[in-house]
Amino acid sequence: MTTTLNRPAAGRAAATKPKPTFRQRLNVFDMKASPYFYIAPFFILFALVGLFPLGYTFFVSLFDWHLLKGQGEFVGFQNFAEVLQDRFFWNSLFNTVSIFLISTIPQLTMATIIAAVLDQNLRAKTFWRMSILLPYVVTPVAVAMIFTNMFGEQYGLINNILASFGIDPVMWKNDTLPSHIAIATMVNWRWTGYNALILLAAMQSVPRDIYESAAIDGAGSVRRFFSITLPSIRPTMVFVIVTATIGGLQIFTEPRLFDPVAAGGTARQFQTTVLYLWEMAFQRQNFGKASTIAWLLFLIILLFGIVNWLISRRIATNGDDRGAASRRRRKRSSVAKAKAHDAGLAAQAVTAEPVTAPESTPRSGQ
Numbered sequence: 001m002t003t004t005l006n007r008p009a010a011g012r013a014a015a016t017k018p019k020p021t022f023r024q025r026l027n028v029f030d031m032k033a034s035p036y037f038y039i040a041p042f043f044i045l046f047a048l049v050g051l052f053p054l055g056y057t058f059f060v061s062l063f064d065w066h067l068l069k070g071q072g073e074f075v076g077f078q079n080f081a082e083v084l085q086d087r088f089f090w091n092s093l094f095n096t097v098s099i100f101l102i103s104t105i106p107q108l109t110m111a112t113i114i115a116a117v118l119d120q121n122l123r124a125k126t127f128w129r130m131s132i133l134l135p136y137v138v139t140p141v142a143v144a145m146i147f148t149n150m151f152g153e154q155y156g157l158i159n160n161i162l163a164s165f166g167i168d169p170v171m172w173k174n175d176t177l178p179s180h181i182a183i184a185t186m187v188n189w190r191w192t193g194y195n196a197l198i199l200l201a202a203m204q205s206v207p208r209d210i211y212e213s214a215a216i217d218g219a220g221s222v223r224r225f226f227s228i229t230l231p232s233i234r235p236t237m238v239f240v241i242v243t244a245t246i247g248g249l250q251i252f253t254e255p256r257l258f259d260p261v262a263a264g265g266t267a268r269q270f271q272t273t274v275l276y277l278w279e280m281a282f283q284r285q286n287f288g289k290a291s292t293i294a295w296l297l298f299l300i301i302l303l304f305g306i307v308n309w310l311i312s313r314r315i316a317t318n319g320d321d322r323g324a325a326s327r328r329r330r331k332r333s334s335v336a337k338a339k340a341h342d343a344g345l346a347a348q349a350v351t352a353e354p355v356t357a358p359e360s361t362p363r364s365g366q
Contacts, residue, residue, distance in 0.1 A: 054298070060291040067285035079292040089293065091268055092276035093300070095180065099255075099272065100248035103184035108244060110192050112237075115199035116225060129200065132193035143186055144257030151182040151258075173259055179270040186254045191247070195240050202236035203229060238309065245308050249301050250274055273297050 020028075061079050064072035083089050118129055135143070150157045151172040159169040172178045206229060214224050230237070252274040255264055263279050264271020271279075273293065281290035 057291045057294050060287055061289075061295055063288055065287040065291070067281065067287055072288075075288070079288050080296070083289055083292045083296065088268065088271075088276060089273070089296075092264070092271050092273045095176075095255075095264070095268075095270055096249055096251065096272045096274075098177075099180050099183050099187075099251060099270070100245070102180055103187040103251075104244050104248050106184075107188045107192050108195060108240065110188070111195035111199055111240070114192070114196040115203055116229065118196070118200050119203045119229075129197065132196055134193070135190050136194045138190070140190070140253040141257060143190055144254055147182065147186045147189070148258055151185075173265065174267075174269070176269040179258070179265060183251075183254045183258055183270055186258075187248070187251065191244070195244065198240055199233060199236060202233035206232040241308050242305055245304050246301055249297070249304060252278070273300075 062074060062076060064075050064079075066072060114132060118125065118132075122128060153159060153169060153171055153173060156172070158172070162169060170178050172182045210228055210232075211224055214228060219227065251272050255270050255272050255275055256278075258270065259265055263283070264275050274297070277290050277293040277297070280286055280293060
């Protein structure tokens with residue numbers, strides 16, 4: 001005979017669960033909310049000095065706003081339509097992209113090479129690492145004055161050197177491409193060392209055991225650099241490319257000081273977009289169109305940043321895929337070699353198996 005016992009009600013167990021104290025609830029709240037409180041000051045400051053000016057600039061761009069007279073009538077998107085039809089705006093955008101490409105690509109290439117050299121076992125490595133940062137410490141005004149004298153068309157150092165080789169002087173300020181090269185040289189001289197130090201810090205975080213294993217496997221220094229170093233510092237490379245893109249599209253000081261008399265050259269041959277914005281705001285005193293140019297430049301930088309990020313991410317994914325495929329091939333090759341080795345040992349064992357001696361025949365007489 002069996003007896004069924006009544007189970008205790010579920011609510012009774014819940015009722016017996018101890019209620020958390022105020023201190024326990026405070027600890028849970030502290031664990032969940034503290035990280036947000038720690039990062040909140042940055043976002044509050046960013047909202048004040050970043051988002052608010054951005055929104056206010058868009059508000060100004062919708063009005064006919066004069067520098068001295070202040071807010072005028074509401075014009076909607078008329079400023080955007082007029083700026084997009086302005087040939088000076090497109091000329092400044094061409095100059096900006098041209099200087100950006102001439103400066104950024106050699107700059108990042110040289111920064112990567114310098115970082116790779118400094119990552120080696122050099123003597124007085126601290127001295128060399130600090131030396132490449134010296135151009136970054138020099139003020140942009142001093143840099144512009146030095147390079148403006150060097151690229152002088154009549155008495156500049158560069159043209160004097162070219163003349164000693166029988167080469168005609170280059171119009172560094174009056175021609176478009178030479179002026180872009182001169183300004184890009186200033187930018188590269190100042191920022192190459194800074195980016196090299198960032199890349200060097202990333203290279204030093206790569207474990208040395210990987211290099212030693214690759215060297216034992218026979219990989220040379222070039223192969224180790226492209227197969228180990230570059231894939232390992234890929235996130236830092238993406239960061240450097242994106243920041244260089246943002247800074248390159250906002251270039252102002254170097255072209256402004258390259259020819260202090262004319263804002264961007266006599267024929268606007270090196271007038272960048274930010275320089276044209278400055279001219280629109282403080283020389284033409286049209287804050288409405290200047291705000292419109294600022295917003296268009298913001299959208300262009302955002303577009304370039306997204307394209308850079310997608311390209312860098314695609315390269316990173318392809319690199320991972322190639323690395324995984326290479327690892328799979330090596331694994332299959334090693335397994336095949338191991339099987340062949342085992343098969344060879346088995347064959348040797350069969351051929352080396354001792355032949356059993358025939359049974360001894362009884363001697364005669366036994």
